[in-house]
Amino acid sequence: MDVRFVNPFLEATVEVIQTMAFIEPVAGKPFLKGDNVAQGDISGIIGITGSTTGSVALSFSESCIVKIVSNMLGEEITSLNGEIKDAVGELTNMVSGGARRRLEQEGFNLKAAIPTVVYGKSHCIAHVLGGPSIIIPFKTDYGSFVADVCLGG
Amino acid sequence: MDRNMKFLVVDDFGTMRKVIRNLLKQLGYENIVEAEDGAMALKTLKSQHLDFIICDWNMPNMSGYELLKEVKSDNSLKDIPFLMVTAEALQENVVEAVKAGVDGYIVKPFTAKVLSEKIDKIFAN
Numbered sequence: 001m002d003v004r005f006v007n008p009f010l011e012a013t014v015e016v017i018q019t020m021a022f023i024e025p026v027a028g029k030p031f032l033k034g035d036n037v038a039q040g041d042i043s044g045i046i047g048i049t050g051s052t053t054g055s056v057a058l059s060f061s062e063s064c065i066v067k068i069v070s071n072m073l074g075e076e077i078t079s080l081n082g083e084i085k086d087a088v089g090e091l092t093n094m095v096s097g098g099a100r101r102r103l104e105q106e107g108f109n110l111k112a113a114i115p116t117v118v119y120g121k122s123h124c125i126a127h128v129l130g131g132p133s134i135i136i137p138f139k140t141d142y143g144s145f146v147a148d149v150c151l152g153g
Numbered sequence: 154m155d156r157n158m159k160f161l162v163v164d165d166f167g168t169m170r171k172v173i174r175n176l177l178k179q180l181g182y183e184n185i186v187e188a189e190d191g192a193m194a195l196k197t198l199k200s201q202h203l204d205f206i207i208c209d210w211n212m213p214n215m216s217g218y219e220l221l222k223e224v225k226s227d228n229s230l231k232d233i234p235f236l237m238v239t240a241e242a243l244q245e246n247v248v249e250a251v252k253a254g255v256d257g258y259i260v261k262p263f264t265a266k267v268l269s270e271k272i273d274k275i276f277a278n
Contacts, residue, residue, distance in 0.1 A: 019262035020172070073168065074175050087168040093211075094261045097240025101260070104243060112241075114213070 012098030021071040028137035039146045042119035044092030050110040054151035055128040058092045064143030089115040158204040159184040163194040165212040179265045191215025210239035225254035234275045
């Protein structure tokens with residue numbers, strides 16, 4: 001995978017979580033992931049087409065996404081409910097949009113599909129290209145989450 | 154700015170409608186109705202008076218762009234300010250929206266301050 005894809009997704013993820021949830025995620029060192037098991041308890045996955053093809057997922061631990069969505073909506077949420085599933089889809093959409101906007105400036109022309117949301121312990125992330133993917137890990141005061149990027153080229 | 158303005162917030166994601174509603178409330182706007190796609194928005198626009206439309210671009214049934222074209226081609230609706238919300242700002246989409254008569258464009262994620270500036274700019278123009 002082209003390493004130029006990492007920074008746009010990293011920057012877009014930080015921007016979206018900061019702006020929407022007022023939480024500062026700290027990015028760790030990206031690493032290669034060979035299997036399709038999700039790193040979190042709930043994931044949003046979005047397909048990407050255009051200058052390159054593939055998919056990107058955001059995968060959150062339960063404690064982390066509960067706090068993120070509580071902050072987004074200004075109300076306390078205590079467990080994975082319908083609003084959280086909806087919000088994970090929207091956050092995935094926003095991160096994809098932010099990254100594509102950055103990549104457009106580097107000459108890429110990318111379109112995205114409608115995101116889907118999967119949840120449950122050890123659920124699978126079915127990337128369009130099958131893998132391997134690059135994991136960009138993030139830590140917050142409320143738990144961890146990852147951006148799971150699998151793009152060709 | 155008239156804080157009694159009636160807003161129509163159109164987005165297929167319920168959480169995003171709630172986020173925008175909360176941002177508008179922070180800005181002092183309390184008069185807000187919602188629709189979850191363009192078709193439902195059009196129905197709402199034809200049944201009640203609204204002062205401002207905040208609409209997502211990418212929605213099933215009728216997209217924000219399709220709704221924009223419907224609104225701007227309808228003499229009874231065309232003067233309602235239309236702020237397009239999107240997760241991206243691809244050049245070709247911006248050009249299409251401007252050609253269709255969009256009054257403003259805002260990229261998600263955004264803060265209450267940015268939303269306020271966009272609303273003010275639309276009325277200033």
